[in-house]
Amino acid sequence: MTPLRGLGVAGAFALVLAAVVVLSAVHLTQGTSSVGAADLARLIFGGDDQETLSVLVASRLPRLLAGIAVGVALGAAGTLLQSIARNPLASPDTLAVSNGAYLAVVMASALGIALPVLPSGGLSFLGGLAAAALVLALSGGGRTGTTRLILAGSAASLAFSSLATLLMILFEEQTTGLFAWGSGSLTQSDLVAVTQMGPLILLALLTAMLLGPRLDILGLGDDTAAVLGVNVRNLRLTVTLLAVLLSAAAVTVAGPIGFVGLCAPVIVRLIGRILPGVHRHRVMLPLSGLAGVAIMLAADIILRAVLGGQAGVDIPPGVVTSMIGAVVLMWLARRHRDAGPTRQPPTVRTGHRSRxxxxxxxxxxxxxxxxxxxxxxxxxxxxxxxxxxxxxxxxxxxxxxxxxxxxxxxxxxxxxxxxxxxxxxxxxxxxxxxxxxxxxxxxxxxxxxxxxxxxxxxxxxxxxxxxxxxxxxxxxxxxxxxxxxxxxxxxxxxxxxxxxxxxxxxxxxxxxxxxxxxxxxxxxxxxxxxxxxxxxxxxxxxxxxxxxxxxxxxxxxxxxxxxxxxxxxxxxxxxxxxxxxxxxxxxxxxxxxxxxxxxxxxxxxxxxxxxxxxxxxxxxxxxxxxxxxxxxxxxxxxxxxxxxxxxxxxxxxxxxxxxxxxxxxxxxxxxxxxxxxxxx
The missing domain is CATH 1.10.3470.10 (ABC transporter involved in vitamin B12 uptake, BtuC)
Known part of the structure; x- marks a missing residue:
């Protein structure tokens, strides 16, 4: 604990960035081909192996960059959603944002509409925005209680998943491959999605960081923030749009990858217990993005290390992140403090019925x-x-x-x-x-x-x-x-x-x-x-x-x-x-x-x-x-x-x-x- 405290915020950034670099290097050595670390090292030091270069450019580099883009987007989106809801369990998954974006993509595929990357991202954005609006409305913006937020998100997720499944059944030919993609897949055939969504993710992240001081003030409470000159309503709307935009970009690149947006902010908040400066949003947002990248790459590395290189193609790494995220969610639930006597949600009131x-x-x-x-x-x-x-x-x-x-x-x-x-x-x-x-x-x-x-x-x-x-x-x-x-x-x-x-x-x-x-x-x-x-x-x-x-x-x-x-x-x-x-x-x-x-x-x-x-x-x-x-x-x-x-x-x-x-x-x-x- 003490050595980490002595590093300061810059040292924490350097530590997490170093972890990402190491994970990226390991990630590049995995795949279905026989190209290994020695082949890549020879290529870096001036070798001219066209087969190695082809594998690197056509397969491994796009997968790595997709993992980096998705990790940054989901990590930052989770932080933004937790901040506006003031709820540590808010994330693109628990608020059904990812499922709403996924449903929009499935609907387009079912109708036989083949969209380029940017229009597909726009469609995902609309689906995710509708989902976030529904869940936040049902849960009072997430401030009426953690349980209500999670239940509202779970209900909306089930509804969107059911609709998507129904469409995949009715339009099986048009939606072939979307079931596995629906759990999140980093498999990329080229760099088009990453190169088009990457700048959008970076722009949204920078915009969110510019709003960081206002988000810090919002954490003090709506009334205090309003007294200090923050337009709470406009700030919440803007931040929600940014979070949905980041989530939609991640879905466009790799499908709905589960719980990265929940786990990454949790890791950063744990670091914040040691380094108080981490809680500032201008620090927390990029650090959560890096933590998201680390989670994403680590999950993919573990998947392929345990089950083999082909598993990276057959099995969506989002399955692994979902399993890790479910454990984190249960850990957070274990720490959840009961609000007092158990509430009675409304039931329909009726008079006494005779026999x-x-x-x-x-x-x-x-x-x-x-x-x-x-x-x-x-x-x-x-x-x-x-x-x-x-x-x-x-x-x-x-x-x-x-x-x-x-x-x-x-x-x-x-x-x-x-x-x-x-x-x-x-x-x-x-x-x-x-x-x-x-x-x-x-x-x-x-x-x-x-x-x-x-x-x-x-x-x-x-x-x-x-x-x-x-x-x-x-x-x-x-x-x-x-x-x-x-x-x-x-x-x-x-x-x-x-x-x-x-x-x-x-x-x-x-x-x-x-x-x-x-x-x-x-x-x-x-x-x-x-x-x-x-x-x-x-x-x-x-x-x-x-x-x-x-x-x-x-x-x-x-x-x-x-x-x-x-x-x-x-x-x-x-x-x-x-x-x-x-x-x-x-x-x-x-x-x-x-x-x-x-x-x-x-x-x-x-x-x-x-x-x-x-x-x-x-x-x-x-x-x-x-x-x-x-x-x-x-x-x-x-x-x-x-x-x-x-x-x-x-x-x-x-x-x-x-x-x-x-x-x-x-x-x-x-x-x-x-x-x-x-x-x-």
Whole structure:
């Protein structure tokens, strides 16, 4: 510590710059060809090896310069976003800026529009700006709380990713290669992107540094800054535009590379604890840019050193940065200080329902579910009549119709069972966390189950149903254990639990992408099937685990219904009334993990059902869990069943995965919840 303090700010710059130079030298020695450090050294000292020169100019130098440009852009953008939000977790990823820019590029590709680099950068800028505006509006500029900022960014990211995935499914030929690029790729065929985006990045960085003194004053608070003559509104707008411009430039060069904009400012702020002068924005911005370069190059070096030179082509280095960034996010969440008693985000307030009213609602939901299941049997790439289903049940249909219905009924049942399981899991998680914005996807359980299932399918392609369910369960329990244990800090903080969950979700999603791209880089369909949720090709045996999970957990949840009511109030009331708090909490979360993992084994990764169904049920029958649980289960089954039927019908014979439909339906509802509660 003392030697570094003695170096001063200039010494810190020199140290980080030296690290970047060393990493750049190592980076140039890696690649798919046999050109190594000795060949490059001979070239530097006057050698005339045309093969080495060709490899250097055509491949390695463009990749290195792309890493430098992206690192500078994302490091500076993360610092700017954290400064205007006054939130250490703000970044181009957590504010969905990168995903918004990526969606804009995918939309252009889907429409068959081939744009040059600069117009493509402009399109990315507009997409990123729209995303930043949405997230900052929902989170009150990021100043209403870290949890709200991260949840708003996660919801927007999921919505943009779902739209991008949908476009890649519908326009597979036009968007070939965009799945891997969507995780960030430094592979460059020439220097065009770097030479055109580089000056733009440098100009934006210099402009931000000119605004550095005003940003320093803004850090004292809006009122103080206004008194000292800073136009807070204009400064925030200008800085947001600069941050989005830097993020869009990075996406244009290399795609959405995850969490560099979060990690780089964290490193610089840690240095700032030793060197106070680093906190000045004119120092922090370029230093964060250099730290971003170091992270970017180090991730690429580690990737190719561990998995070989070809991995740099097949596997996006953004997967590595996402994994590193997820760990940093969880570390920051671990340090997050709870804001006090757990807040209750808004719920729909309703009057007390009579028993008759409750029974009417249950009967209506059940009738709608039966109708949805019947529609699911009739609709799809082949439209049938009700009489066809009746004849099929009686065994009187021909081979063609029998084949269609035999293939269709497992899909309908899978959607119903998985929807009910996810809804019950979401209801119990919301009670335990005392936060109606919590659900299995937000806590990382769904992503963990998906990683386990994809890992088994990759290692053992012919794995049976039991093995798949066990692998999904193992992944879900691993994610749950990680989030729960790291969230425990003298008690279980709801805010900390949610932030840990978002980090775990990013980590396990990155692991899933890594497994898929490493094992079969061109099999986009496999990735999209599991990451988007689909009932395609389901067989009756795959439904047994989720059915058993529902049969076992629903009675337990009903027995614990009054404990759930007390848990949803506060931390002290259940203790005073003798509820074994930790035992009930573990039982509830353990059951939710089992339900989620078996649902993932049945239909893949489906998000937001555990959020939407409990909220809709709460609006209909109130918050008592004796009524909430059955209605939520029926509504969850109804939602996924309708989503599956719509996905199989609207663009038949092509299909939209059910998980995409539920994400597109659930995200606006989630956004609406955040919007309603932004003033609180």
């Amino acid at each position: 008759t009213g409750f029974l009417v609602i249950v009967s209506l939901c059940a009738a709608l579910l039966v109708a949805a299941a019947f529609a699911g049997m009739l609709l799809g790439d082949t439209w049938l009549l009700g009489g066809d289903v009746t004849n099929w049940l009686q065994g009187r249909t021909g081979k063609a119709l029998t084949y269609v219905l035999d293939q269709r009924y497992p899909r309908v049942l899978a959607a119903i069972l998985a929807g009910a399981a996810l809804a019950v899991a979401g209801t119990t998680i919301q009670a335990v966390c005392r936060n109606p914005l919590a659900e299995p996807s937000v806590l990382g359980i769904t992503a963990g189950a998906g990683a386990g299932a994809v890992g088994l399918l990759t290692l053992v392609p012919l794995a049976g149903i039991g093995g798949l369910s066990m692998a999904a369960g193992a992944g879900a329990f691993a994610a749950f254990a990680l989030v729960y244990l790291l969230s425990w800090k003298g008690g279980l903080s709801s805010d900390r639990l949610l932030l840990m969950g978002v980090g775990a979700q990013a980590l396990f999603t990155a692991v899933t992408v890594l497994i898929i791209v490493k094992s079969d880089p061109w099999n986009t369909a496999k990735a999209l099937t599991w990451l988007s949720g689909s009932t395609y090709g389901r067989i009756p045996a795959q439904l047994i685990p989720v059915a058993l999970a529902l049969v076992l957990f629903l009675p337990l949840a009903y027995l614990l219904r009054r404990d759930f009511d007390l848990l949803a109030l506060d931390e002290q009331t259940p203790r005073i009334l003798g509820v074994p708090l930790e035992l009930v909490r573990l039982a509830a979360l353990g059951g939710a993990v089992v339900l989620t993992s078996t649902a993932v084994g049945a239909v893949g990764v489906v998000g937001f059902v555990g959020l939407v169904a409990p909220h809709a049920a709460r609006a209909l029958v109130g918050g008592r869990h004796s009524r909430l649980l059955p209605v939520a289960a029926l509504l969850g089954a109804l939602l996924v069943s309708l989503a599956d039927t719509l996905g199989r019908t609207v663009i038949a014979p092509a299909q939209v995965p059910a998980g995409l439909v539920t994400a597109l339906l659930g995200t606006p509802y989630f956004v609406w919840l955040l919007w309603r509660s932004r003033a609180r």
